[in-house]
Amino acid sequence: MKNSGAKVRAVAAEIVDAVLNGGRSLDATVAEHEVRVASRDRALLRMLCFGALRQHWRLNAYIQQLLGKPLRKRDAIINSLLAIGLYQLVDMRIPDHAVLSETVEAARLLRRPKLAGLVNACLRRFTRENMAAALPEDDEAKWNHPIWLTEAIRKDWPDDWQAILQANNERAPMCLRVNSARGTASDYLARLRAAGIEASDMTGIPDAVVLSEPQSVENLPGFIDGDVSVQDGAAQIAARWLLHDRLAGAPVHRVLDACSAPGGKSGHLAEVGGDRIALCSVDNDVARLERVAENLHRLGADATIIAADASNPEEWWDGEAFDSILLDAPCSASGVIRRHPDIKLLRRESDLARLASLQTALLTALWGLLAPGGVLLYVTCSVFAVENDGVLGPFLNDHDDASENDVLPNNNIRDLMRRKACGYQILPGTAGLDGFYYAALQKKKVS
Numbered sequence: 001m002k003n004s005g006a007k008v009r010a011v012a013a014e015i016v017d018a019v020l021n022g023g024r025s026l027d028a029t030v031a032e033h034e035v036r037v038a039s040r041d042r043a044l045l046r047m048l049c050f051g052a053l054r055q056h057w058r059l060n061a062y063i064q065q066l067l068g069k070p071l072r073k074r075d076a077i078i079n080s081l082l083a084i085g086l087y088q089l090v091d092m093r094i095p096d097h098a099v100l101s102e103t104v105e106a107a108r109l110l111r112r113p114k115l116a117g118l119v120n121a122c123l124r125r126f127t128r129e130n131m132a133a134a135l136p137e138d139d140e141a142k143w144n145h146p147i148w149l150t151e152a153i154r155k156d157w158p159d160d161w162q163a164i165l166q167a168n169n170e171r172a173p174m175c176l177r178v179n180s181a182r183g184t185a186s187d188y189l190a191r192l193r194a195a196g197i198e199a200s201d202m203t204g205i206p207d208a209v210v211l212s213e214p215q216s217v218e219n220l221p222g223f224i225d226g227d228v229s230v231q232d233g234a235a236q237i238a239a240r241w242l243l244h245d246r247l248a249g250a251p252v253h254r255v256l257d258a259c260s261a262p263g264g265k266s267g268h269l270a271e272v273g274g275d276r277i278a279l280c281s282v283d284n285d286v287a288r289l290e291r292v293a294e295n296l297h298r299l300g301a302d303a304t305i306i307a308a309d310a311s312n313p314e315e316w317w318d319g320e321a322f323d324s325i326l327l328d329a330p331c332s333a334s335g336v337i338r339r340h341p342d343i344k345l346l347r348r349e350s351d352l353a354r355l356a357s358l359q360t361a362l363l364t365a366l367w368g369l370l371a372p373g374g375v376l377l378y379v380t381c382s383v384f385a386v387e388n389d390g391v392l393g394p395f396l397n398d399h400d401d402a403s404e405n406d407v408l409p410n411n412n413i414r415d416l417m418r419r420k421a422c423g424y425q426i427l428p429g430t431a432g433l434d435g436f437y438y439a440a441l442q443k444k445k446v447s
């Protein structure tokens, strides 16, 4: 297609603008707009949007320097286009002349022909003066995070905050979960090798395989048949932890995945538990629940799927206790910023207290559904104590029938995790993993 390079950059600028100025989620906006570009350009489109937003504060500091005075509000999209242009110059291996010509042409496609000259002048000056070499002075640009988020991370992790911020600013590797009902990670590594795809395994996370370079899922052997799924290694700890050593007793182990959409952990529970478990997947987001059904269907797995508010069991629970419960609670997602850079823009400090009370409400309601002797695994992808041991500590104080069960699914994962007052934290970037918090609570047996 003529001008396809400029088209990708123009669509990328529209997506970035929708996140920056429309408060839209990046994943949803990319999914909506990517059909506008040729399929061969979609990987580039994602790279441009995710990269420009991941580096937002750093690029914004350059843009302010280059523009001198701000653009008119109705031309704000040109800020996003400049961010796309600068991101290519700073972090991508695209020749400067191609970046300049395609980005300038994109200004015309965005119906701002009078600003094409300005875009050209800014990008030329940036390369000519080697502006990328100068270190940013203000903290927002330097750490590339909003100040409140930097301070909140620094407060909770006084020795690790810089490493966490750095990990948040990097691209996450593509990690796969091999369907253990069909084969082992080492079997799958051999299949990848045969397909010419480089990958390695992960110590302590038996079903995980990390790709050296991201791939489109269509290129992955057996993806369509459910032999493999895309899931970060840290998220893969949940199913094996919850079911570890616990499937020998009851003929069928009743498992609840209480906040299950889009179904990553439900799929893993089904693979590990097979026909020894009866899985119930609940979520209150009907659209996201469709993804649970699709994912389980691809894996050839079965579950009872229920659209409901998990914190209100009277609405949906059949009254029969669960042997195991996974509560993968809604959270700030501050541990997965590298995969969802728009979190840095969309999340507010005031969200944390609201989320903590939702997490407490879910935990308290679901505790009543757990059989004596059963285990509830509480999980978040947050690095903040207020959503993690800050929820679990008071809960344990208030519930005499609850205690922490700190038996880990294997000893190697201990090295990946920080012990908290209650539970364990994986920090983002540790061994290439996303940031996750895990705590297993056991219900006392009735004597």
Ligand SMILES: C[S@@+](CC[C@H](N)C(=O)[O-])C[C@H]1O[C@@H](n2cnc3c(N)ncnc32)[C@H](O)[C@@H]1O
Residues within 6 Å of the ligand: 258, 259, 260, 261, 262, 263, 264, 265, 266, 282, 283, 284, 285, 288, 308, 309, 310, 311, 328, 329, 330, 331
């Ligand atoms: C962290 S995500 C779950 C990810 C999922 N476990 C996976 O592995 O794919 C949290 C989920 O909680 C759901 N949620 C939020 N509040 C809920 C509630 N009151 N009842 C049930 N689900 C809820 C959200 O819709 C979201 O899908």
